[in-house]
Amino acid sequence: MSYTALAFTVLFIMITMFISYWQKLGLEKGIAVGTIRAAVQLLAVGYVLQAVFESRSHWLLAAIIAVMIIVAARNASAKGKGIPGIFWRMAAALLATELLMMGILLLLGIIEPTPRYIIPLSGMTIGNAMVAGGLFLTQLMRESESSRGEIETLLALGASPRQAVQGTLKRAVRYSMIPTIDGMKTVGLVQLPGMMTGMIIAGADPVEAVRYQILIVFAFTSSAAVTSMLLGLLTYRKLFSDGIGMLVRYGGRGD
Amino acid sequence: MTHILKMDRLAKSLPAKKADGGRRMLFQEVSGSVSSGETVVVLGRSGQGKSTLLRILSLLEQADSGSVELDGKSCADMEARLWRRQVAYVSQTPVMLPGSVEANLAAPSALHGLPFQREQAYALLDEAGLGSIDPGKDASELSGGEKQRLSLIRSLLLKPHFLLLDEITASLDPGSAMSIEKLLSGWRSEHGAGMLWISHDQEQAARVSSRIWLMARNTILENADTGRFFSRPGTPEGLEYLGKGPSLDEPGESGAEES
Incomplete structure (x- = not known):
């Protein structure tokens, strides 16, 4: 696609702007900022990827994945505001997920050990794990308030903190996986996934594209599950005060 | 063995309602003790912190200062879950755990990896007037x-040394309340458990307790034998609480007919 052709796609933005202005949605500023950011970020990433593919430096590859994890962890950990050390816990969960995914893909020889495969697949894995982790935290905060009675009842019956939050954690993990599982059920029928579409447009054989998409869908499922579960194990203690194992309130009424 | 649950100079404040960031004192200088086989009823107007006191004793909340001890051992030196097995709190609003009636009854043993004593559980259920309940029913x-009684029995099955009972008969009809009183008095003589019982029912308090703590003026204002408290409360607040008015000079009568 030429840059002239690319420039014409600004038309889509103008349509959105027009609707926003016409319907007084007040989104013009957000759209403008979003447009510029999306364009600049994506173009920059394109050039960075080009450079990485050429340099074949492992350090550069590691640095890029580190940046992905840091940005994703910052984004997702905002959902767990107030929980001490949540950024590091989220980053640890994402890193462990990434290592596990790439470990399996590379050790079994499913993908080639080149940046061309590792970077996009890492990005998608970390991105999906970030969404799952964010949903997990959102639900955990909500559940730890709404299931307060259940948790305290279990504590009063002599449950350990782990036993007391077992049900709450389970519900939060389940919640965080809903989009991934729903996506898995409808993939190909409702929407053609972005990666597959991209490969087909770029000239790949559709069946070849589908094979990679299946890999992605399966990897997403386990990355979401692994991230949520790890995060649960890393955060549940923070729901309790250190001294006497009493339930802490985050964001709720102060007491 | 006789066990003693002791609290020494507990104080608790809450965040003030106004947004000035200040704190409102709930109670202070709260000291007292309960021994095995003893039932102490806590009386007092709403908002004196009676429930908070029980929650502090079950380590669900933290006091600002003061100490709590079980048989001379501070709660700070004991794992919370071990403490709570011995000092069991039954909350005013019963919470059913997910699952059936039986799952709720079996929860304490399941949590502690012990065999579920089904016979005992159902005998208690029967005694509490819940004998006809289907154990497979979703709790x-x-x-x-029914929830209130089931939650009490669930806590009894922990076989704690002490029971902290927060208005556990509040939503029961008088007959059911009586059978619970009977059940608990039987339990106390059989297992020697000590009880700290919040009640707003003066007749109940007179029936079940050997001692009364009156919470007023932000502390335990009176700590008296039940008979003495109801006949000759030692403070104007005590008289007022019993509805006798500070000026009335009632002779030594049981407070049971008061309401």
Whole structure:
């Protein structure tokens, strides 16, 4: 696609702007900022990827994945505001997920050990794990308030903190996986996934594209599950005060 | 063996309602003790912190200062879950755990990896007037009064040294309340448990307790034998609480006919 052709796609933005202005949605500023950011970020990433593919430096590859994890962890950990050390816990969960995914893909020889495969697949894995982790935290905060009675009842019956939050954690993990599982059920029928579409447009054989998409869908499922579960194990203690194992309130009424 | 649950100079404040960031004192200088086989009823107007006191004793909340001890051992030196097995708190609003009636009854043993003593559980259920309940029924479908009784029995099955009872007969009809009183008095003589019982029912308090703590003026204002408290409360607040008015000079009569 030429840059002239690319420039014409600004038309889509103008349509959105027009609707926003016409319907007084007040989104013009957000759209403008979003447009510029999306364009600049994506173009920059394109050039960075080009450079990485050429340099074949492992350090550069590691640095890029580190940046992905840091940005994703910052984004997702905002959902767990107030929980001490949540950024590091989220980053640890994402890193462990990434290592596990790439470990399996590379050790079994499913993908080639080149940046061309590792970077996009890492990005998608970390991105999906970030969404799952964010949903997990959102639900955990909500559940730890709404299931307060259940948790305290279990504590009063002599449950350990782990036993007391077992049900709450389970519900939060389940919640965080809903989009991934729903996506898995409808993939190909409702929407053609972005990666597959991209490969087909770029000239790949559709069946070849589908094979990679299946890999992605399966990897997403386990990355979401692994991230949520790890995060649960890393955060549940923070729901309790250190001294006497009493339930802490985050964001709720102060007491 | 006789056990003693002791609290020494507990104080608790809450965040003030106004947004000035200040704190409102709930109570202070709260000291007292309960021994095995003893039932102490805590009386007092709403908002004196009676429930908070029980929650502090079950380590669900933290006091600002003061100490709590079980047989001379501070709660700070004991794992919370071990403490709570011995000092069991039954909350005013019963919470059913997900699952059936039986799952709720079996929860304490399941949590502690012990065999479920089914016979004992059902005998208690029977005694509490819940004998006709289907054990497979989803516990969340029980009525309020049924939940309250089930939650009490669930805590009894922990076989704690002390029971902290927060208005556990509040949503029961008088007959059911009586059978609970009977059940608890039987339990106390059989297992020697000590009880700290919040009640707003003066007749009940007179029936079940050997001692009364009156919470007023932000502390335990009176700590008296039940008979003495109801006949000759030692403070104007005590007289007022019993509805006798500070100026009335009632001769030594039981407070049981008061309401």
